[in-house]
Amino acid sequence: MIQPFDDTYFMQQALKEAQLAFNKNEVPVGAVIVLDNKIIARAHNLTELLTDVTAHAEMQVFTAAASYLGSKYLQKCTLYVTLEPCCMCAGAAFWTQISKVVYGASDEKRGFKEHKIPLHPKTKVASGILKDDCSALLLKFFENQRKLK
């Protein structure tokens, strides 16, 4: 049974965002930011709709959380994101000084770990939460894309 307020619960919320991206024909990545067990921002990838490569879920959720808090820094917050952040998003995470980054599926090609992008020294990282669900949605998306070609 899923307990509310644990990593699985919040990753499920990020997955709901990823599903919204999927429904819009966007690469299905979703993210939420949590402060004191409360979701303060939600976003999903919108690079196609906005015609903007910077519109990754993480970038938008950082902006939304900062706007909610009235603070550039997210030092007491946790990011939940369905896919390992890319270099851009990890670079942004660095600047936010976010407390924790939790991601679902790994991205061995474009993920920040492969490229050794530094996060802030105070940022903890956890991974693999609901990774099969996170990956399955991405695989389904790319399979559909191939069928359309």
Place this chain on the structure above:
Amino acid sequence: MIQPFDDTYFMQQALKEAQLAFNKNEVPVGAVIVLDNKIIARAHNLTELLTDVTAHAEMQVFTAAASYLGSKYLQKCTLYVTLEPCCMCAGAAFWTQISKVVYGASDEKRGFKEHKIPLHPKTKVASGILKDDCSALLLKFFENQRKLK
């Protein structure tokens, strides 16, 4: 004598943007994007005004150029920016597939070169254009900040 339409000319335009940031008490970094010798987007750092660490000059100028072109990709464009891009901005540059990145001053601590952030294989890089002017404005800013403390 400065010739229009060379790297020095366009870096001067980026410096004008950096000066606008300086006037707003923002870290003075400015950027322009050029296509076929024409500036199609201008931006300067607005992280304080927007309370958003993602509001670096480069991120905004990528979004503005993509909006102008109606294309996520900036394959025939050149970015001129007064300071070496950070990991976040270099990561964004990767996704844009931009043709060329020209920066003024180096950033040995936070710059993408130090962290070996990959740009797109098709992206050329040039540096050091008006680097003394670009650095001088940054140094003046941080000197003023220290005086205020």
